[in-house]
Amino acid sequence: MDSNTIMTWLTAERLSLADFLDELEPHEWAADSLCPGWTVHDVAAHLTLSTRTTLLGTITGMIRARGDWDRMTSTAARQRAARYRPAEFIEQVRATAGSDHRAPGAGPLDPLVxxxxxxxxxxxxxxxxxxxxxxxxxxxxxxxxxxLFYGARRRFEGMRLVATDLDWSAGEGPDEIRGPVGDLLLLATGRAAGLAGLSGRGAERIAATL
Structure with missing residues (x-):
């Protein structure tokens, strides 16, 4: 995948996301997100971290979290959420929409994901x-x-994924999962909410494990 194309997509998605956040009502920022234990405010805080995280900060955070990546990420998001108001996060997302800075260890497509x-x-x-x-x-x-990071290899073992809104398919196996590519992406990243738009024996198998 061409790096310029990825950056063009990422910049557009971040700017669109900033516009979307700008439409939220004050009470919606305190609502629960799909991320367990995170409010919408926490997720917005997390979205501003990838363009600001340093290697030293990541190492320090991992030490404090005793090697638990999820704990480190949650702590960083909540601490940042406590420091800034919603309007400030919206401006931060816009200001760094075109930044190619990535968190340590992240690949070019991870910020887009x-x-x-x-x-x-x-x-x-x-x-x-x-x-x-x-x-x-x-x-x-x-x-x-x-x-290896998202756990999708194991989750989709023995399954064939088929998108219904564009010409895309991947994987092999007796169990098929069909649905919009966005829902497939949510399921690939461990979001049970993606199951709502999916069908097939593979979806039934995964539903029993999430």
């Missing part, structure tokens, strides 16, 4: 619709599906 998926983490619990661009979601899904 972050923006696409966390946009749904915010929108869906609020009952709001946020369209996910299919080409970008397919590229993100191709990355997530083979990455």
């Amino acid at each position: 972050d923006a696409l998926v966390h946009g749904q983490d915010i929108a869906r619990p609020l009952g709001r619709t946020r369209e996910m661009p299919t080409q970008q979601a397919a590229a993100a899904l191709d990355h997530v599906r083979v990455s």
Whole structure:
């Protein structure tokens, strides 16, 4: 995947996300997101961290979290959420929309995955619709599906994924999962909410484990 294309997609998605956050009502910022234990405010805080995280900060955070990545990420998001108001986060997302700075260890497509998926983490619990661009979601899904970080390799073992809103499929096995590519991406990143738009024996298998 061409790096310029990825950055163009990422910049557009971040700016769109900032516009989306700008539409939220004050009470919605305190609502629960799809991320367990995170409010919408916490997710917005997390979205501003990838362009600001340093290697030293990551090492320090991991030490304090005793090697637990999820604990470190949650702590960092909540601490940042406590420091800034919603309007400040919106401006921060806009200000760094075109930044190619990534968190240590992240690949070129990881920030795009972050923006696409966390946009749904915010929108869906609020009952709001946020369209996910299919080409970008397919590229993100191709990355997530083979990455060791997201756990999708094991989750989709023995399964074939088929998108119903564009010409995309991947994987082999007797169990099939069909549905919009955005829902497949949510499921690939461990979001049970993605199951709502999916069908097939593979979806039934995964539903029993999430």
